[in-house]
Amino acid sequence: MRKSWLVCVVVVYFMAGWMDSVQAGSWIVEKGQPRAEIVIAERPARTVRLAAAELQEYIQKISGARLPIVTQPSGKAIKLYVGRSPYTDQLGVTAEGLKYGAYRLVSGDDWMVFLGEDTEFVPREPWPRSHASIASGQLQKAWEALAGGPWGVPNATMWKDRHQIPATVGLPDAAPRPGKNEYFELWAYDERGSYNAVCGFLHKLGVRWLLPGELGEIVPRMDSIPLPKIDETVRPDFEIRQFSFHGPWEWAQWAMRLGARYPYGLQTAHGMVRLARPEIFAAHPDWFAMYGGKRRFDPESQKNHFCYSNEELFREMVRYVRAQFDVYEFEGVSVMPPDAYISICQCPLCAGKDDPQRGPRGVLSNHVWDFVNRVAKEVAKTHPGKLIYCCAYGSYSLPPTNIDKLEPNVQVLLVGGRRPKSGVAQQAEIRAFRESWLPKTQRPLMIFENYPLTGRGWYLPCFMARTIGRSINESKGISRGEEIWISPHQKLDGAAAFDAFQVYFTARMYWGGKEQDVAALLDEYCRLLYGPAAEQMKAFFDYCELHWQDMERDKQKAETALRLFEEAKAKLDPSSIEARRLALLDKFLDGLRTKSKQLGQKRGVVPKLRLVGEAKGIVIDGRLDEPFWKTINLGSVGRLRELQTGRPPALGTTVMAGWYGNNLYFGIRCQEVPGEKPNVTTRKHDDPAIWYGDVVEILLETNMHSYYQIAVNAAGAVADLDRAVSKDSALNWDSRAEVATEVAEDHWTIEIRIPVTDDENDPLHMVVGRPPTQSLPWYVNICRQRVRHNGMEHSAFSPT
Numbered sequence: 001m002r003k004s005w006l007v008c009v010v011v012v013y014f015m016a017g018w019m020d021s022v023q024a025g026s027w028i029v030e031k032g033q034p035r036a037e038i039v040i041a042e043r044p045a046r047t048v049r050l051a052a053a054e055l056q057e058y059i060q061k062i063s064g065a066r067l068p069i070v071t072q073p074s075g076k077a078i079k080l081y082v083g084r085s086p087y088t089d090q091l092g093v094t095a096e097g098l099k100y101g102a103y104r105l106v107s108g109d110d111w112m113v114f115l116g117e118d119t120e121f122v123p124r125e126p127w128p129r130s131h132a133s134i135a136s137g138q139l140q141k142a143w144e145a146l147a148g149g150p151w152g153v154p155n156a157t158m159w160k161d162r163h164q165i166p167a168t169v170g171l172p173d174a175a176p177r178p179g180k181n182e183y184f185e186l187w188a189y190d191e192r193g194s195y196n197a198v199c200g201f202l203h204k205l206g207v208r209w210l211l212p213g214e215l216g217e218i219v220p221r222m223d224s225i226p227l228p229k230i231d232e233t234v235r236p237d238f239e240i241r242q243f244s245f246h247g248p249w250e251w252a253q254w255a256m257r258l259g260a261r262y263p264y265g266l267q268t269a270h271g272m273v274r275l276a277r278p279e280i281f282a283a284h285p286d287w288f289a290m291y292g293g294k295r296r297f298d299p300e301s302q303k304n305h306f307c308y309s310n311e312e313l314f315r316e317m318v319r320y321v322r323a324q325f326d327v328y329e330f331e332g333v334s335v336m337p338p339d340a341y342i343s344i345c346q347c348p349l350c351a352g353k354d355d356p357q358r359g360p361r362g363v364l365s366n367h368v369w370d371f372v373n374r375v376a377k378e379v380a381k382t383h384p385g386k387l388i389y390c391c392a393y394g395s396y397s398l399p400p401t402n403i404d405k406l407e408p409n410v411q412v413l414l415v416g417g418r419r420p421k422s423g424v425a426q427q428a429e430i431r432a433f434r435e436s437w438l439p440k441t442q443r444p445l446m447i448f449e450n451y452p453l454t455g456r457g458w459y460l461p462c463f464m465a466r467t468i469g470r471s472i473n474e475s476k477g478i479s480r481g482e483e484i485w486i487s488p489h490q491k492l493d494g495a496a497a498f499d500a501f502q503v504y505f506t507a508r509m510y511w512g513g514k515e516q517d518v519a520a521l522l523d524e525y526c527r528l529l530y531g532p533a534a535e536q537m538k539a540f541f542d543y544c545e546l547h548w549q550d551m552e553r554d555k556q557k558a559e560t561a562l563r564l565f566e567e568a569k570a571k572l573d574p575s576s577i578e579a580r581r582l583a584l585l586d587k588f589l590d591g592l593r594t595k596s597k598q599l600g601q602k603r604g605v606v607p608k609l610r611l612v613g614e615a616k617g618i619v620i621d622g623r624l625d626e627p628f629w630k631t632i633n634l635g636s637v638g639r640l641r642e643l644q645t646g647r648p649p650a651l652g653t654t655v656m657a658g659w660y661g662n663n664l665y666f667g668i669r670c671q672e673v674p675g676e677k678p679n680v681t682t683r684k685h686d687d688p689a690i691w692y693g694d695v696v697e698i699l700l701e702t703n704m705h706s707y708y709q710i711a712v713n714a715a716g717a718v719a720d721l722d723r724a725v726s727k728d729s730a731l732n733w734d735s736r737a738e739v740a741t742e743v744a745e746d747h748w749t750i751e752i753r754i755p756v757t758d759d760e761n762d763p764l765h766m767v768v769g770r771p772p773t774q775s776l777p778w779y780v781n782i783c784r785q786r787v788r789h790n791g792m793e794h795s796a797f798s799p800t
């Protein structure tokens with residue numbers, strides 16, 4: 001009963017705005033009956049087919065009526081012209097001046113036009129058809145042949161921006177049906193003005209895409225849809241509206257519906273990394289930075305730095321940039337140092353060119369921007385109109401003081417120019433950073449923003465809708481637009497739902513002008529997505545926006561946020577769609593719950609094991625002879641102490657720890673009396689007899705589960721227990737650990753790989769946890785028991 005009442009409200013609400021602008025007697029749908037047809041050209045741009053399909057699908061979802069797609073009007077129905085066709089030409093409605101995805105909605109007595117610029121991107125050769133052409137080196141070879149140098153190919157990730165669309169999508173009703181496995185291809189770089197026009201119209205009807213996929217879709221129900229009287233041109237506030245997820249179609253489609261735009265070949269960051277190649281280092285070591293008297297290059301690293309004082313490097317960079325323009329016709333090319341460029345080359349030419357007095361954000365500004373500016377000036381001689389990009393980032397974030405005005409073809413990108421993953425209080429400083437760059441360039445800025453990366457363990461409830469909205473409004477008019485770095489899971493899980501919140505408010509703020517009202521957007525978001533819990537969710541989001549930064553240390557604030565969320569949950573019928581949406585964020589908040597629990601535990605000072613580097617290449621054979629163990633960071637090594645006294649025991653035990661993929665590794669070395677063998681009391685799995693002999697126990701409290709116990713003896717026998725469940729069933733858990741041991745003359749060793757999953761659906765197997773981070777660590781203890789005829793000795797990493 002309650003539900004149908006809600007639907008009525010929705011209908012009244014959305015109809016009200018339309019009534020005064022309805023054409024008398026003109027209906028797109030009338031009482032559930034189709035009164036219009038979708039008209040596209042004989043050979044429409046591929047994005048127009050997508051647009052026609054969206055219009056057809058959603059009109060049907062709203063009203064139940066299916067509008068046919070035709071290429072010639074039947075004369076018996078209202079005509080909805082999608083994209084350019086001879087009919088729109090006759091009407092004199094064109095896409096002229098509609099740049100960057102802008103669109104027009106225009107109607108007459110018996111027609112309506114949905115129009116913008118629609119282009120089909122044609123890739124320049126050579127381009128990667130798949131990852132295989134990159135891995136095989138084919139692409140690199142083809143590029144080098146055209147470019148004339150050994151530089152890295154600049155378009156290696158382009159294949160991710162191609163999408164396959166089923167050939168039936170947006171096909172006219174009368175066209176022959178294609179086979180099931182036929183597709184047409186779409187590039188993210190295609191202009192989609194008419195598609196935006198359709199989405200804009202559906203938005204007016206009340207359709208919302210609040211999360212990727214159907215769960216986040218809001219579709220009003222209407223029996224009748226009037227043909228509106230309309231003449232509107234809608235322009236985006238930025239030409240660049242790019243998110244870093246190009247791959248998963250559900251997300252790509254969602255971003256398209258929200259009006260994102262991906263310009264072709266946008267090189268946002270670290271372009272010079274492709275110059276750091278082994279063959280270039282071999283021929284020209286002096287182009288690379290000198291540290292400790294040596295020119296440095298590591299083929300495995302993305303962080304090889306250059307000597308920006310070297311004239312040959314400068315000329316090579318100019319050649320490389322020109323080659324990229326000639327082969328690929330990019331708008332701009334990145335001339336930005338590889339990541340983590342924090343200390344200047346120590347050669348005599350570079351000496352004194354850093355400015356330590358400007359602090360860590362300005363120490364290399366003059367040095368880097370001078371190089372970029374010189375490359376830009378030189379390239380402009382042959383390629384006027386082309387741009388040189390560099391980010392204000394890291395040690396060259398602050399504007400240079402040795403350049404009054406950058407060359408007109410230098411495109412500055414600010415990293416952290418909005419930064420909603422800083423708190424509300426930091427926004428004034430971020431605004432000042434934005435403004436500090438304005439006097440240095442005649443061009444509008446661009447913004448490269450790292451949003452919270454859930455893929456790297458982000459768990460804090462940084463729901464900063466208002467901050468996102470305000471900072472975007474403030475950058476309207478001074479910025480060309482943004483690339484937002486965010487990497488959602490393909491599956492719509494808790495982390496992805498959090499990511500989706502960031503994307504939704506960001507994308508919506510890219511339109512609507514300076515007046516775009518984020519508070520109203522947030523109200524609507526809560527109302528449409530969470531229904532009866534709207535008010536409570538609003539209170540939760542508002543509280544998080546102000547206090548999330550403190551929740552890493554302040555248990556009370558974390559608890560308050562969790563309590564507000566519980567209040568929202570209590571408002572919902574668990575079987576409702578609103579509850580299903582809420583369940584996603586509920587899952588995301590598990591990280592905060594763990595943190596809150598950790599903050600509540602009084603542990604005193606505990607010894608720490610840091611996981612440094614990747615524990616690659618470890619073979620579980622009991623011998624701790626792999627390079628990772630041999631060169632291990634001392635922070636990853638611990639020693640056991642006597643349990644009672646805390647003193648070093650007579651027979652020492654050393655623990656080394658490492659992480660790789662989803663595996664935790666330990667290498668444990670137990671010193672023994674020379675000639676004396678360890679006391680082995682079982683060779684079987686899960687045999688409690690193991691505790692009658694010598695044993696090493698690993699106790700693991702992860703950031704999702706407390707706690708696991710894995711006992712290993714010198715024969716490699718394992719007993720593994722989940723200590724969170726009753727004693728009777730503790731042994732039912734299986735760690736699936738891979739273990740090998742080796743017994744030597746005066747010691748024995750354990751090498752163990754413990755696989756870890758963050759999937760809680762199978763509590764009987766494997767350690768459940770997210771990779772440990774500094775903020776959400778794991779608590780580990782290692783204990784050794786040594787049993788001899790005269791008694792037992794116990795030692796532990798953290799004696800308690």
Ligand SMILES: [Zn+2]
Pocket residue numbers: 289290306307308309310345346347348349350
């Ligand atoms: Zn140098």
